[in-house]
Amino acid sequence: MSMELKMAWRNIWRNPRRTGLTISAVAFASLILVFMLSFQFGCYETMINTSVKISTGHLQVQAKGYLEDKKMRQVIRDPDQVATRLDTVKGIDAYTFRANGFALVSSDQRTYGVVVTGIDPLGEAHVSTIQSLVRTGRYLTANDAYAALIGAPLAKNLKVDINDEVTLLGQGRDGSIAAAVLTIKGIFDSGMDAMDRNVIMMDLQGFQDIFSMGKTVHEIIIIADALGDVSRVQQDIRDQLSGKREDTDLAVLDWMDILPGLLQGIQMDLVSGIIMYIILIIVVAFSIFNTFLMAIFERTREFGVMMAIGTRPSRMATLVMIESVCMTLVGIVAGIIIGSLLTLYFQQHGIYIAGTEDILKQYGIPDRLYPRLSLISASAGPLVVFLITFVSSVFPALKIRKLNPVEAMNHV
C-alpha cells in the first residue's frame, strides 16, 4: 500500500465515530438509491408490460403512415407472408393480427362513434390480456364471427348488456358501406378509459367481411420474450422485412412509438424521483463536506508542519481527496451490497401493498410489485453519490492550498 493511501486510511479513522456516521450516511443514501431505482424500474416494467399486453404489444408491424392517419386503406396486404418472416425471428413470444375501423354503433336507445377492432380470438389470447379483462359474459371463440366485446363504460352509455344486439354502420376499405348487427358476448374493463369508452372488438374474419378488407389487416401485434429484447427484435424484424419489395411500405414500431404517453409518464415519474434522489444526495454531500472541513480545521497545524518539511500544498490536497474517495467508496460499496441484497430479496418475494390487490388485479397488474435489480439501478445512484461527494470535498481540499505554513503551525 502506498504511503499516501496508508496515511489517508489512517486519517479517516482518527475520529471513528464521525467517520462511521459519514460512511453510514453515504451507505444509506446508496442503499436507498439502489433499492428505489430498482423498484421504479420494476414498476415501469410492470406498467409497460401491462399496458402493452392490454392493447399495443411490444412491437407492431403496420403500413407506413398508419400510426398517424389510421386510414383504412393503409393495410398489410399479405399478413401471412409477414408472419412467415416473423417465425424466423428469435425472441418473439407471440404475435397476432388486428384490423381497425371507425363506425357508428347503435343500441335501441343510443348511438356512439367507436373504433371497431377485429381480433383473432385465439391469437389475441396469447398476445394481450383482453381475455382476462372480460368482467361480464365471456371471451370470443373462433365461431363468434358476429359477436362483440364491448367496454364497460360504452355498454353503460349504450344501455346494453350481454346478448343484446348493436348495429354497426361504417365505411369499408373499398368505400362501400359496412353494416352489421353484432351480439354482445362480453363486457371488458381494461382500466384504460379511452379503450373502454371507445372500442368494440369482434372476430377478425367477421371484420374483414363487413369492412371489405379481404385478407388484409392493419396491425401485427408482437410480444417479445422480454422487455429488454424489444430493440433487438425490432431490428431483426426490420432486417427480415427490408429488401423485400412488397414489404418496403411496412413500418416496425415499438411500444414507445405507439404509446408515447406511457413513455412520457415514465419519464416524468423518473424525473420527479431523480429530484428527490438529488436532494438526498445533497444532504449526504453536506455531511461529507462538514466532515472534511472539520478534519482540515483540526489538522491545520499538521498541514503547516507538512508544508514546512517540504510537502507541496497540491500533495496535501490530493491526500485529502484520497481520504474523501476512500471514505465514500467504503460507504458506497456497503450501500450497494446491502441495497442489492435487499432488492434481490424483494425481487424474489415481491412487495405487497395492502388494500390495492383488487384494483391492481382489475387492470391486469399483479398484486405484488417486484423491484428489478440491474447494473444501471445498482450503479447509477451510487455513482452520482460518488461524484457529488467528491466534488463536495474539493472545496476543503482547495482550502489547504491557501494555507500559510507559519500561520498553520500556530493554529491551535
Add this chain to the structure above:
Amino acid sequence: MAMVEIKDIKKTYHQGNVTVEALRGIDLTVDTGAFVALAGPSGSGKTTLLNIMGGLDLPDSGIVIVDNNEFSRMTQADLAALRLHKIGFVFQAYNLIPVLSAIENVEYVMLLQGVPATERHDRATAILDDVGLEGKYNRRPAELSGGQQQRVAVARAIVSGPAIVLADEPTANLDSKTGEGLLLMMKKMNKEKQVTFIFSTHDSMVIDYARRLVTIKDGRIVNDETK
C-alpha cells in the same frame, strides 16, 4: 563559505489594531558547518528569524540567501522544494505526523524527494539506529516519550541530507538529561556530516553547546560572539 546570509531584514506583524515589529533590521551570516544558538527573551524575534531563514515566512524587506538561493527571487513552490532538499526543521512540539510510525515519519521526507522504497527504508532504519531508536521503528508518536519523539524529529530533519537544520527550541519540552542527549547527538552529526545547525533557544545548556551565540532583543542583534 556562507550557508546563510541575511541583510537588513525587517518584519512587522499586525495583530488586530496592534503592529508588532518582530525584526527591525537584522544582518547575519552563518558559515557552513556552524553550530549557532539564537538566544533572547520570548518575543525577541528568534522564531521569526528562524522561519524567515527556513523560507516559511518572508521578510517585509531585506535579503535572505540560503545555500546560494535568494528567497526574493523564488516562488512558493521553489521555497517548498528548497525546504525539502536543503533545510531540515526541528520544532519545539516535535510535530511528527501522528498517523505515521517513527520509521514512516522519517521515510515520508524521502518519499517527497522521490527516493526509492528500499533505499528509504534502509536510510530511515540507519538514522533511527543512530538516534538511539532501535526496535522502536513501528511505534506511532503517541507511543513514544517526548525525548523519543524529538529524536524522530531530528532523524526526519537530517535524513534527507539537508545543508542546514533549523531547530526552534528543540529542548524546551525535554528534561535536562534527555535534552543533553539530543544536543550531543546533533553535535555529533554537525561534526561528522558538516550539517549546519541553527537553534533558537533560551536554554542555557544549548547556549553552552553552541560554538557561536547570537543574542537578539526587540528584533535586533544585540550580541554576536564566537566561543
